[in-house]
Amino acid sequence: MLRNTLQRQPLLVIVLAQLCGTSLWFSINGVWLSLARELGLSESDLGYLTLTVQAGFISGTLGIAITGLADRYRASYIFACSSLLGALVNAGFVFTVASPPLDLVMRFLTGLCLAGIYPLGMKLVIGWTPKHTGTALAWLVGMLTLGTAMPHLLRGITSGLPWQWPLLGSSALALVGGALILLLGDGPHLPMTAAKTRLRSGLSGLASPRFRAVAGGYFGHCWELYAFWTLTPLLTTREVLRMQATPALVPLLSFTVIAVGFFGCVGGGRLSPRLGNQWVANRALAISGTICLAYPFLTWAPPGALLILLMLWGITVIADSPQFSALAASAAPREHVGASLAVMNAIGFALTIPAIWITSNLWEYQGSWVTLWLLPGPVLGLWSMRRLNHKECQSRHQY
Helix, strand or coil: CHHHHHHCCHHHHHHHHHHHHHHHCCHHHHCHHHHHHHHCCCHHHHHHHHHHHHHHHHHHHHHHHHHCHHHHCCHHHHHHHHHHHHHHHHHHHHHHCCCCCHHHHHHHHHHHHHCCCHHHHHHHHHHHCHHHHHHHHHHHHHHHHHHHHHHHHHHHHCCCCCCHHHHHHHHHHHHHHHHHHHHHCCCCCCCCCCCCCCHHHHHHHHHCHHHHHHHHHHHHHHHHHHHHHHHHHHHHHHHHHHHCCCCCHHHHHHHHHHHCHHHHHHHHHHHHHHHCHHHHHHHHHHHHHHHHHHHHHHCCCCHHHHHHHHHHHHHHHHHCHHHHHHHHHHHCCHHHHHHHHHHHHHHHHHHHHHHHHHHHHHHHHHHHHHHHHHCHHHHHHHHHHHHHHHHHHHHHHHC
16 A cells, blocks of 8 residues: 555655665764864864765766666665665764774765665666656756755754764664665666676767767766865854854754755756756856855855855756756767766766865865865866867758
């Protein structure tokens, strides 16, 4: 009975499960102020813990791409198992946080489990809603954004309680997400196949000039996105201190700055059928790049104005993500779509590691000026997408 009820609204179930599962991603960032105060950790420690999750996610996606795991087993089983294991290792961080390098091992394993949640959520969407994949993808990435912001909200509503509570709350949410997908099952439109995915097949997609141009835009987007999300509690802390407000506002403001990206994803999804995926992606990347450039020169402005600017940044920094995914899916070789997207995602997430490392390590010395280190992402991304515009213009002239 419950399964039949869930299957009437499969997209709603998948995006809610995605929200719950991806709350593991930045679970440490949500309790960062408490950890720093209690254990004497620095901003560079936050960077290492965050980029270790990224390294685990990259390893997991590459493992899936090479072994063809997602093609040989049911996506719902992989999602549910990853959610369970992710919940356990995230909770395990509570016992290893004061024992390096075990704390890094736990965060790496959390990232490894996320590779079975986020990409498999995309496959479940295709399996259940093949006619509305573009819109569904916008909702899915929007829920990834809310999931990323969720630890900050959990910390905000548990202010005054031990930092372990919101961390364990993320684990509980992941268990709920895994249970929902296990009950929902795989969609009827994506049958399981025994075909193996080869890494070489994914790399072959980069031989296509159009796919390469889209991938370049996505790589620039990745350079900026996760480093910005890592910096968000540091940037909001600065404004809270300037307002002389209670530090309890920091996690709530951090949640808001990241969570408003949900509206960017959904809004972009609504605009793309009329204006095109490429138009939306270019505009979002251009606006977030402009804020990258302008932000450190505006630090004299009132704190409220800067918080509004951070929210605009939060909206545009993620709004292009589902558009790049849709463009890449249409530009990839038909016979290697899955492998090409897996390789593109792996390279994109690999680029988040140096961006996070640079900005978190330089925050102590440069403060808000570190946002300029994010600027190469939008600039190079737009340059790559401009090549796509040029190629399409040439193609139209030929006909």
